[in-house]
Amino acid sequence: MAEIVSKATIRDVARTAGVSVGSVSRALNGGKNVSARVARDVAAAAEKLGYQPDFLARSLRTRTTGMVGCLVSDVANPLYASIVQAAEARLRDAGLLMVVANTVNDPARERAMVAAFRSRRLDGILVAPGSDENDRAWCELAAGGAPVVILDRDVPQDEGSPWPAVLVDHREGARTATRYLIGLGHRRIALLTPGARMRPGRERIAGFHAAFAEADIDPAGAEICLQESSMDFAQGDALALLQRERRPTAIIALGTRILAGALRAARDLRLSIPADLSVIAVGDTDLAAVHTPAITALRWSLEDVGRAAAELLLQRLKGASGEGQSRALLPVDLVLRESCGPPKTT
Amino acid sequence: MAEIVSKATIRDVARTAGVSVGSVSRALNGGKNVSARVARDVAAAAEKLGYQPDFLARSLRTRTTGMVGCLVSDVANPLYASIVQAAEARLRDAGLLMVVANTVNDPARERAMVAAFRSRRLDGILVAPGSDENDRAWCELAAGGAPVVILDRDVPQDEGSPWPAVLVDHREGARTATRYLIGLGHRRIALLTPGARMRPGRERIAGFHAAFAEADIDPAGAEICLQESSMDFAQGDALALLQRERRPTAIIALGTRILAGALRAARDLRLSIPADLSVIAVGDTDLAAVHTPAITALRWSLEDVGRAAAELLLQRLKGASGEGQSRALLPVDLVLRESCGPPKTT
DNA sequence: TTGAAAGCGCTAACAT
DNA sequence: ATGTTAGCGCTTTCAA
Numbered sequence: 055m056a057e058i059v060s061k062a063t064i065r066d067v068a069r070t071a072g073v074s075v076g077s078v079s080r081a082l083n084g085g086k087n088v089s090a091r092v093a094r095d096v097a098a099a100a101e102k103l104g105y106q107p108d109f110l111a112r113s114l115r116t117r118t119t120g121m122v123g124c125l126v127s128d129v130a131n132p133l134y135a136s137i138v139q140a141a142e143a144r145l146r147d148a149g150l151l152m153v154v155a156n157t158v159n160d161p162a163r164e165r166a167m168v169a170a171f172r173s174r175r176l177d178g179i180l181v182a183p184g185s186d187e188n189d190r191a192w193c194e195l196a197a198g199g200a201p202v203v204i205l206d207r208d209v210p211q212d213e214g215s216p217w218p219a220v221l222v223d224h225r226e227g228a229r230t231a232t233r234y235l236i237g238l239g240h241r242r243i244a245l246l247t248p249g250a251r252m253r254p255g256r257e258r259i260a261g262f263h264a265a266f267a268e269a270d271i272d273p274a275g276a277e278i279c280l281q282e283s284s285m286d287f288a289q290g291d292a293l294a295l296l297q298r299e300r301r302p303t304a305i306i307a308l309g310t311r312i313l314a315g316a317l318r319a320a321r322d323l324r325l326s327i328p329a330d331l332s333v334i335a336v337g338d339t340d341l342a343a344v345h346t347p348a349i350t351a352l353r354w355s356l357e358d359v360g361r362a363a364a365e366l367l368l369q370r371l372k373g374a375s376g377e378g379q380s381r382a383l384l385p386v387d388l389v390l391r392e393s394c395g396p397p398k399t400t
Numbered sequence: 401m402a403e404i405v406s407k408a409t410i411r412d413v414a415r416t417a418g419v420s421v422g423s424v425s426r427a428l429n430g431g432k433n434v435s436a437r438v439a440r441d442v443a444a445a446a447e448k449l450g451y452q453p454d455f456l457a458r459s460l461r462t463r464t465t466g467m468v469g470c471l472v473s474d475v476a477n478p479l480y481a482s483i484v485q486a487a488e489a490r491l492r493d494a495g496l497l498m499v500v501a502n503t504v505n506d507p508a509r510e511r512a513m514v515a516a517f518r519s520r521r522l523d524g525i526l527v528a529p530g531s532d533e534n535d536r537a538w539c540e541l542a543a544g545g546a547p548v549v550i551l552d553r554d555v556p557q558d559e560g561s562p563w564p565a566v567l568v569d570h571r572e573g574a575r576t577a578t579r580y581l582i583g584l585g586h587r588r589i590a591l592l593t594p595g596a597r598m599r600p601g602r603e604r605i606a607g608f609h610a611a612f613a614e615a616d617i618d619p620a621g622a623e624i625c626l627q628e629s630s631m632d633f634a635q636g637d638a639l640a641l642l643q644r645e646r647r648p649t650a651i652i653a654l655g656t657r658i659l660a661g662a663l664r665a666a667r668d669l670r671l672s673i674p675a676d677l678s679v680i681a682v683g684d685t686d687l688a689a690v691h692t693p694a695i696t697a698l699r700w701s702l703e704d705v706g707r708a709a710a711e712l713l714l715q716r717l718k719g720a721s722g723e724g725q726s727r728a729l730l731p732v733d734l735v736l737r738e739s740c741g742p743p744k745t746t
Numbered sequence: 747t748t749g750a751a752a753g754c755g756c757t758a759a760c761a762t
Numbered sequence: 763a764t765g766t767t768a769g770c771g772c773t774t775t776c777a778a
Contacts, residue, residue, distance in 0.1 A: 063755060074765045079757060087763055109520045110460050111755030114770045119456065121499070121520075129475060130485040139476035142502055151499050151516060153467070156488055170497060174455045174467075314690040321692050340687050344660040346667050409771060420749045425773055433747055457771030460754045 062103040071099035082107065113175065121151045122367060123171040125181040126205070127159045132339055133309060133356065134182070137205065140360030141180055148368055150177070159184040172199045178367045183207050185251045201370035203363050208253040218370065218380040220363045224254045227352045227386025228261030228306070231334045234388060235304045236265060239396045240332060242275035244295060244302035246312050247336065258336065262306070277302055292319035296331070303397035304332035310339045317345065328395035338389055347392035354386045408449040417445035428453065459521065467497045468713060469517040471527040472551070473505045478685055479655055479702065480528070483551065486706030487526055494714055496523070505530040518545045524713045529553050531597045547716035549709050554599040564716065564726040566709045570600045573698045573732030574607030574652070577680045580734060581650045582611060585742045586678060588621035590641060590648035592658050593682065604682065608652070623648055638665035642677070649743035650678035656685045663691065674741035684735060693738035700732045 068075045073092055081088045081096040099105070113119045122145060126134045142152045153176060157164040164184055171179055182205035204219035228245070235243050243262075250256045259278060266273040279295065292315045295302065307313040313335050317327075325331045327347055335342035338353035362382045369379075414421045419438055427434045427442040445451070459465045468491060472480045488498045499522060503510040510530055517525055528551035550565035574591070581589050589608075596602045605624060612619040625641065638661045641648065653659040659681050663673075671677045673693055681688035684699035708728045715725075 064757095065755080075756080076758085076766075077764060080764090083757080089763060092764080106515070106519050108755050110456060110465070111770090112757070114456050114460055114755080114772090115757045117770080128485060129488070130478075130481040132476075132478065132481075135476040135478075135481045138500075139474060139502055142475070142500060143504075146501060146513075151501065151520065153497050154484075154488060154500050155492060155497065156485055158489075167492075169452070173452050174497065310686045310690075314686060317690055317692070340656045340660055340685075341690055344663055344687055344691070346663070346692065410773095411771080421772080422750075422774080423748060426748090429773080435747060438748080454771055457754090458773070460756090460771080461773045463754080 062105040064105070064107070066103055067096065067099045067105050070103060071095040117175065118177050119175050120149060121153055121174070121176050122178040122180065122200075123153045123155065123167070123174075123176045125155050125157060125164065125167055125171075125179065127157050127182065127184050129154055129156055133337055136356035137360040137363070140357040141364040142360075144361050144364035145368070148364075157184050161185065176200055178202070178371055180205060180363050180367060183209075183252075186253065201367060203367045203370070205359065205363055206254060208256075216381065218366045220359050220366065220382045220384065222254070222354050222359065222384045223386050224257035225261035225264070227336070227354065227388070228258040229265045230261075230386070230388050231306055231336075231352055232262050232265030233269070235306075235332060235334065235394065236269050236271060238304075238332065238394060240304040241271065241397075242277065242300060242302045243304045243306065244277040244279060246279045246292075246305060246307040246316060248308065248312075275302070289315045289318045289322070292316045293322065296320065296323055296325065302331075304334070304394070306334045306336060308336040310337075310341050313339070313341060313349070317349075328393050330398060332394040332397070334388075334394065342391075345393075349393040350391045351389045352386050353389050354384055358384055408451045410451070410453070412449055413442065413445045413451050416449060417441040463521065464523050465521050466495060467499055467520070467522050468524040468526065468546075469499045469501065469513070469520075469522045471501050471503060471510065471513055471517075471525065473503050473528065473530050475500055475502055477655075479683055482702035483706040483709070486703040487710040488706075490707050490710035491714070494710075503530050507531065522546055524548070524717055526551060526709050526713060529555075529598075532599065547713060549713045549716070551705065551709055552600060554602075562727065564712045566705050566712065566728045566730065568600070568700050568705065568730045569732050570603035571607035571610070573682070573700070573734070574604040575611045576607075576732070576734050577652055577682075577698055578608050578611030579615070581652075581678060581680070581740065582615050582617060584650075584678065584740060586650040587617065587743075588623065588646060588648045589650045589652065590623040590625060592625045592638075592651060592653040592662060594654065594658075604654075621648070635661045635664045635668070638662045639668065642666065642669055642671065648677075650680070650740070652680045652682060654682040656683075656687050659685070659687060659695070663695075674739050676744060678740040678743070680734075680740060688737075691739075695739040696737045697735045698732050699735050700730055704730055 064075050064078050068078045071078065073096065077088065077092050078096050080086060081093050082100065109120065124138055124141060126138065129135055129138050138154060145152050155167045157167065161184060168179065178201045180203050186208050202217055204217050206220065206222050209217050209219065232243060245258065245262050247255050247258055250259060262276060263273065266276050296319055305316050307316045316333065320327060320331050327333055333349055335349045335351035338351040342349040342351040362384070366382065410421050410424050414424045417424065419442065423434065423438050424442050426432060427439050428446065455466060470484055470487060472484065475481055475484050484500060491498050501513045503513065507530060514525065524547045526549050532554050548563055550563050552566065552568050555563050555565065578589060591604065591608050593601050593604055596605060608622060609619065612622050642665055651662050653662045662679065666673060666677050673679055679695055681695045681697035684697040688695040688697040712728065
């Protein structure tokens, strides 16, 4: 029987329990100022009618929706997926639903989604802006609205009080990796990363240079290949790089796509890893861990990023909008595997 | 200046435009029965006040939220992430937001989330139940509620009218892969897949057996290793499998985790691919494509799954709840690469 | 075509 | 401790 499930309202419950709607509301929510008898009767009536409160109506009154928005360029990107997943887990534990939207790095879409979130009155927003320049625009949009937590991006200091953010210490990570390669004897090292438009890229480049500087080494061999987007880095680019006369003896490559391009290029050129070429992955993906030989990688916990971001947001939602820890800086570790060795003595 | 952005209501717009709220509503929504003058004045007033309608209030009246829920075991699983991403893209184009939730294969959580979706009055649900047995339970929950589209799962035929679903032809895919290996001369083939609790696993097993049957070959060598979950398949399991006396000469392995375990085991045992062991990946992940040697893989379009599911749901939401194409069956292709060859003649 | 008014289901302030 | 009531901001009859 496809019987239409009766959408029992709070009034039905009140009638069945023989009390007023106010009492039902109190009994079901606060539990404050409710006699045992009423509590029992209301619970029984609600159970009997299969009553489920209507969040919409409640939201209209309380001005809170119990939903937070999450805005990233692409949830299918492994570097975001785990963040989203971890954040959702923490938020759900707090009874909140998560709305996700992909911006595909389109600033217009980004603003449109923030506006949509606002219109839907979402309680808060987790966002990784597609470019740091776009911040100003959507910051205005978000201002006066729900609390915002930034995911691993730099944002303009808003009058000395920075937005809450969860940051990853890419600079220190890149420095550690570079230092390690220099220690092995490498002098011509290539850093393959998406452009410096966003914080992670900028920080990595800074760390990369810092390692050269602190070793007092001529940074002429510090090769930085910027990619507009990780999607653009084809095998061909890596091939060209590795076929240069004085080719890099080591490569630091981001993520899955770029790393994949580099590894394929090395294979095509019959460069043995690590004998002919040392490789460090930025981001510890399945690919890095399973490749033969296994790729030494910079690792940070995506779960921690998501969890910390959710935590920061929850804190803000709990009313502690003033103080409390407002930024988190997460560490990056170098996971040593089999893809690095001293450069070939020529 | 952190000036509080005035939350202009429809009444403010009405006052500013010098018309009634009803007229504003009509002017902004239907456009029906609205004089040019009123339309102009209302538009001007709305613009001036930066009016943004409150979806919550509207939802309370119209009983539609403009949001759909998406329920999968884990958005961070590459096999789901792209589905979610593609579905979100299609839904957003239709002006809908997507709420995601991870069930982590917990039936209780699954039911709880469906209830939450219902309570929130989401317009529709995209769901990949964690187990086919659980269907009944949440089907009841969902009944009388919003339209549901199933993602690659079998569901009990509800009185002859099946739930709308997007299915992938895993059976034919597995059969093609197995047939290919048999054609190369393999007789002892292992299929590594999560258990038969869900449709994909069941279908693959059926296709696997079908290939043996149609070749009229003793299926004694058809080894099926069921895993509770892809998470559980450690390298150790694969090692044990490959160290048996009459070990399989070919392996068909699912996804990233299981495939990774198999590849590592092969590496540890110094088994060369494809000389000593042929490997086929189920699901064309980055790992399969970039591995050396590149892994022959069964591929289906995750984007198509997500897009088709969204399309099916939109169709239902547009009121065509009665007829129309209610199920889609998507093809699986075998992408030939370098990981398969004839078995070693012993 | 337009305005007035009645709710959607709930919470919270107020009165008892 | 409990009942009554006034909205939250919007859509949508129903009159005019």
